[in-house]
Amino acid sequence: MGVSQRGGLGARQLVFSILFGTAWEIASSQVHYSLPEEAKHGTFVGRIAQDLGLEVGELVSRLFRVVSEGRRDYLEVNVQNGILFVNSRIDREELCGRIPVCSIHLEVIVDKPLQVFHVEVEIKDINDNPPVFPEKQQNIFISESRLLDSRFPLEGASDADIGANSLLKYQLSHNDYLTLEMITKNDKRILPELVLHKLLDREETPEIRLLLTATDGGKPELTGTVELLITVLDVNDNPPKFDKSEYKVKLFENSPNGTLMIKLNASDSDKGINGEISYTIKRISPESEKCMFIMNSVTGDIRIHGELDFEDNDVYEIQVTATDRGAPPMAGHCTILLEVVDINDNAPEVSVTSLSLPVLEDAPAGTVIALVSVSDRDSGANGQVTCSLSPLGPFTLVSTFRNYYSLVLDSSVDRESVPAYELVVTARDEGTPVLWATARVSVDIRDVNDNAPSFEQLVYTIFVKENNPPGHHIFTVSASDPDAQENALVSYSLVEGRVGERPLSSYVSVHSGSGKVYALQPLDHEELELLQFQVSARDAGFPPLGSNVSLQVFVLDENDNAPAVLPPHSGDSPVTELVSQSVAVGHVVAKIRAVDGDSGYNAWLSYELLPEVGVGRNPFRVGLYTGEISTTRALEESDGPQKMLLVLVKDHGEPALSATATVSVSLVESGLSVKALSFNAAAAAAAGPTPEATLVDVNVYLIIAICSVSSLLVLSLLLYVALRCSVPPQAVYGPGNPTLVCSNGMESWSYSQHRPQKVCFGEVSAKTDLMAFSPNLPLSNEESQNPCLIVSYLFFNCMFLIKI
Known part of the structure; x- marks a missing residue:
């Protein structure tokens, strides 16, 4: 049957192999078969799989397919044995006319990896x-x-x-x-x-x-x-004679209808009617439905009737007879050969066969997207076609064979940046004027899960009042994912941890779909001032991607703790204080000490002496913020031997909560007072140090420690200022340490975004108040870079740190 020929690897295949590696392969070799026309259905053409170097058993799995160049499926391949056979009747004259070499071009395409082979089947004339x-x-x-x-x-x-x-x-x-x-x-x-x-x-x-x-x-x-x-x-023995037996004429194929092709002139040596000539066209070869020729029988003019088309017929042979009017008539003959000259009147034709659409955004460079074939019915330079691709981007055209190109991914693509590309393949011929044709290729980019969900902030600060109801919604986290479909479907979960001895999940929960954060139980500021945890956001892609965000939940204090009076005045029975009648004005009789489990304004206590019913001016008063009971005037006998003082301790919360302490003051004469006091002092010495003395010692040690630390801090700050004086402040912001802020009696309490610092103390002496506060002056990161602001801030803290 046919003879199979397969070319070796040429320079072009070597270049493509180096360019695209193992991602895809385009075969530059060509298999050539020959086949006589009119072969019956099923006629063996060649073992195409074997000749192309393919394994017959892999033809189905590698999606072996044959694409013919715009013609009927004259040939078919049995994918079970890799044999190319005749599928339908092939008439060479119908297929190619009088073209000397008639061939059917096939494209053989296999996947995994992608390979493209070009096969030429020559149809032999019988x-x-x-x-x-x-x-x-x-x-x-x-x-x-x-x-x-x-x-x-x-x-x-x-x-x-x-x-x-x-x-x-x-x-x-x-x-x-x-x-x-x-x-x-x-x-x-x-x-x-x-x-x-x-x-x-x-x-x-x-x-x-x-x-x-x-x-x-x-x-x-x-x-x-x-x-x-x-x-x-x-x-009538002299026939008409033409100047030539054969005339050659050239006309462009765009010559308009009615164009004069030639004017014939025949002569007859006879006289009279025997010399009168009429012209007729005897035969036109080949016949054409588009173009005919009309001849003037008297003048011998031949004109075009219709249109000349080089692609239909490039040569016409016209036989003309000149007949005289003799009896009998005589005729002369000539032949006109009309050569039709081609012009560039056919634009190129572009055909695009898609292979790998849409394109995954992680597809490697070199992936073949589509096959492009071009053709032009014109001849010569008018039929030479080149292809270009626009707009410039991550795709390129690679020539694989004569008039065949591959649309190839040249660089990486990102669906989040450009979800789709509209490409235009332009085919231009080399004629004058240049004609072109375009084909549009829509390349959609398919999403892969290459973006993790992201939050707008790394840390969120949340303020929640204590004693919230269970299941209270306290915040909503939201993460965005630029991917598409399930790759952008975000779910939320709590990053499990422990708060003390209890799991984090007993305090808060996160709704997986909405990102809403709920407090599962009432929060207690006195038990938990700051709750820090992380929420994870994960998408539904494969593999899933995720990220975490930190939440700082500050539990705001409410006035839910009443003041508590400290011993010795905390009992139900009043404590008796002995006071000599000769004491000076302002003498401290006793000191009421109280604490409040709350913080801020809710823990700022004030003391008030409740008036006695039916009693005149009271000789005692109590310090508003110190709780010290002192005399306001000289004591008199009219004041009575004993006074019952009721002290109201009240916080500054809304609403305010209070407690009371009762103090019994006994007035004694000066001598008795001295003896009693001496006796009490001796008894106290024998019994050991009192709690008040112990508190005094503790306060002394505490004051010494605070002063030492403050001195070291001041020295460190001076050194820091010396090193950082020339460095300009930078505007950098970030989370700081939360601090509970308290002011003196003339200022207010407030709550900042800093962590409260609790300072607990035991009993204090009757004449010493130790209050540790941090002023409500939180510094931003920008201020923290300014040495002068740091010094001022620490100095202000130190002023309010100790009050003796």
């Missing part, structure tokens, strides 16, 4: 068309006066085959008057002519019937016949 004469009978008029060796051209036969199958030879039936000779034209066509070798006598032989047989050069030979009816004419 002798399946016999010679055909244009008419069944040719009428020839020969004057009896014609001389010997006179020649009479005949209309030759035509054969649709090519090559040797179309080479014709002629044979004339036997007769006494005429012989047959072959005339070879300039285009190597062979035409028959009759030659007179015996003078005619009309009265003896008025009519001669001959049979002309045309035989082609095929095997087996095919023949065609035409009957020649020769009528012998009487004395």
Whole structure:
């Protein structure tokens, strides 16, 4: 059957192999088969899988497929054995006309990895068309006066085959008057002519019937016949004559309708009516429905009727007869060869076959997106086509074979930046003017999960009042994911941890869909001032991606703790204080100490001495913030031997909560007072140190420690200022340490975004107040870079740190 040829790797394949590596492969070799036309269905053409170096068992798994170039599926491949066979009847004349070489181009495509092969199947001509004469009978008029060796051209036969199958030879039936000779034209066509070798006598032989047989050069030979009816004419013995027996004319294919092709002029040496000539077109070859020719029978003008199309027919042969009006008429013959000159009147045609759409955004460079084939019906430079791609981007066109290109991914793509590309493939020919055609390719980018959910902030600060109801919504976290579909579907979860001995999940929960954070139980500021935890956001992609955000939940204090009076005045029975009547004004009789479990304003206590009913001016007062009970005037006998003082301790919360302490003051004479006091002092010494003395010692040590630390801090700050004095402040912000802020009696309490610092103390002496506060002056990061602000801040803290 056909002969398979496979070229080795050329330079082009080597370049492509280096360029694209193992991602995809385009074969530059070509397999060539030959096949006679009219082969039956199922006729073996070649073992295409074997010739292409493919494994027959992998044809199905690698999606083996054959694409023909815009033609019917004349050929098919059996994917079970890799054999190429004839699928439908192939008529070479119908497929290619008179083109010398007729081929069917196939593209063989396999995947995993992608390979493209080009296969050419040449259709060989067989002798399946016999010679055909244009008419069944040719009428020839020969004057009896014609001389010997006179020649009479005949209309030759035509054969649709090519090559040797179309080479014709002629044979004339036997007769006494005429012989047959072959005339070879300039285009190597062979035409028959009759030659007179015996003078005619009309009265003896008025009519001669001959049979002309045309035989082609095929095997087996095919023949065609035409009957020649020769009528012998009487004395009009000078036929019209043309200047040439053959005229050559060239016209552009865009010549308008009615264009003069040629003006013929034949002459006749006869006189009168025997010399009057009329012109007729005897034959036009090949015949065309688009273009015909009209001849003026009087002037000999031949004009175009219709339109010339180079792509339809590039050459026309027109046989013209000039006939005089003699009796009988005589005719002269000539042939006009019209060559149609091609112009660039056909734009290129572009065909795009998609392979890998849409494109994954993580697809590697070198991925083949589509195959592009171009064609142009014009010839020469008018049919030379080049392709370009626009706009510039991550794609490129690579030439793989003559008029074949591959659309290839040249660099990485990102769906979040550009979700789709509209590409335009432009094919331009090299004619003048240049013609072009375009094909649009829409390339969608398919999302992959390459973006993790992200929060707007790394840390969120939340303020929640204590004693919240269970299940209270305290915050909503929200993360965004620029991916698409399930890759952007975010779910939230709590990053499990422990708060003390309890799991974090017993305090808070996070709704997986909405990101809402709920407090599962009432929060107690006195138990938990700051709750820090993380929430995780994960998408639904594969593999899933996630990120965490930190939440700082500050539990704001509410006034839910009443003041508590410290011993010794905390009991139900009042404590008796002995006071000498001779004490000076302002003498401290006793000191009421109280604490409050709350913080801020809610823990800022004030003391108030409740008035006695029916009693005049009270000689005692209590310090508003110190709780010290002291005399306001000299004591008198009228004040009585004993006073019951009721002290109200009240915080500054809303609403305010309070507690009371009762103190019994006994007035004694000066001498008794001294003895009693001495006795009490001796008893106290024998009994050991009192709690008040112990508190005094503790406060002394505490004051010494605070002063030492403050001194070291001041020295460190001085050194820091010296090192950082020339550094300009930077505007950088971030979370700070939360601090509970308290002011003195003339200022207010407030709550900042700093962590409360609790300072707990035991009992204090009657004449010493130790209050540790941090002023409400939180510094931003920008301020923290300023040495002067730092010094001022610490100095202000130190001023309020100790009050003696």
